[in-house]
Amino acid sequence: MILGAAEWAIVGLSLKIALWAVILSLPFAIWIATILARRDFRGKGALNILVHLPLVLPPVVTGYVLLVLFGRTGPLGQALDWALGVSLAFRWTGAALAAAIMAFPLMVRAIRLAVEAVDPKLEDAAATLGASRLRVFLTITLPLSLPGIAAGFVLGFAKALGEFGATITFVSNIPGQTQTIPTAIYAFLQVPGQEGAATRLILFSVAISALALILSEALSARMRRKVQG
């Protein structure tokens, strides 16, 4: 299946946005998942709800909240612009932020399950051998939950690639800037005579998603074999 140059650009931008979104949010997702799985503290319930909000809110609402907070006149948007010279609104970076926020709860859920499945008795044993909390995490908890982390990464990537509502609300649908596969498909379907381009993108996104799932299954199985010896 051959895509036109414009369509390749859309695919390339989508992949860039989705990859940046999950790569940058993965460490935070691991961190949040681990403290939700292993620690008890005041406000744990509130944190859990906050993390899961994007999963249950209408995506348009999430996009609007992002626009209010990170827009050119929003408090966080102005702070970022002033401190780092980074602008998010109506830019691909904003699309990455929206995708990351929407993918975050899915990643946290998958990783949390994996961390909870690591036997705390192994962590206790490591501690009696003199390993600090950080070393226990890096050498025991993290490697043993890698299959779940990989699954969370792929799930988050697929979600980020397909994110529509929050993206279009926050950064709009500007060709070459913020137009991703789903927003492009939506735009093509609004104009008569563009069904061909829409269909090609649809088939392409099906292929990418299927490939991602196959990859994650294979990766998970390999890591599980390695972990379980």
Added chain:
Amino acid sequence: MSLHIAFTHSFGKASVEMEADLGPGVTAFFGPSGAGKSTALNVIAGLLRPKSGRVTFGDRVLFDSASGVHVPPSKRRIGMVFQEARLFPHMTVERNLTYGAPNKDGVPDMAALLGLEGLLTRQPATLSGGEAQRVALGRALLSKPDILLMDEPLSALDQARKEELLPYFERLRDQSNLPIIYVSHAMDEVARLADRMLLMEQGRVIANGPVDRIFAGEGLDQRHSRKLASTIFAAKVTGHAPEDHLTELRFGATPLWIPGVVGTLGQEMRLRIDARDVMLMTTKPEGTSALNILPVTITEIRPGPSTGALVALDHDGSPLMARITKRSVRNLNLQVGDHVFAMVKSMSVARDG
């Protein structure tokens, strides 16, 4: 070394409250499930933070609720071997062994001591239960602990695996100065391995002293002494009878036969004879199938609250315990100072390799 431990902790309705000073050698925490033995170990290791109390090792304060001190397990230098081996499944045996060690230097010696030479490149999932537990022991020892805690390390293994591991534990006891706390609910393990024991029940310490004294009933109420009563003693191997699968030991002046061809000539072995397996006769029996008949003198008769009585005996300077019925004491007219004969069934001698 001296470990002082005093704490209270509760789980729902059950509570554990103990205070003890522990010295060098092997100390057993002995008692039924739920006695609080493992709780005590976890408090010592720092894996459980009790409601209140104080734990010190030498001059190091490990836990003190009054001043809020709680040294994390990783800084206590206390090694632990658990009921399940708890090997790290994603690491080879060698990486498990060196996990808590400063370097790999100690691995060859440890592998030789514990018979792990052929296993170093294996993954834990491919090991037998006994092999895994030996690796766990080596891993704990290589972390150079000041004290070793063993939490029922044999209870998850079958009898054959237990017999395979016990000699390693004994070698460890005899060849290192490492203080060991050994939790168990198996009497024979305690008799074989421990020098001292803490008898625990329902979260309380009932007795604390040398193993032979406690098995002899010292400081115990009737109920406990009835359950435990047995004689612990060391005897030298003086001969073997391979054709009959027997080993001769010398207990005082009299030979004692135990099943199996075990030990080497001159080797000292620790034995436990359950008081219920010792019968008393006023005349030397003839034509009996029992192999071990010892001339003894009665030193004490302790009648129990119900059927039985515990009779303390002396055989050529060594103590021996017999548990018989009160009716037998009366019928045979047994008195302190009487010279009688004790019959020990060979099979009842718990041997120590």
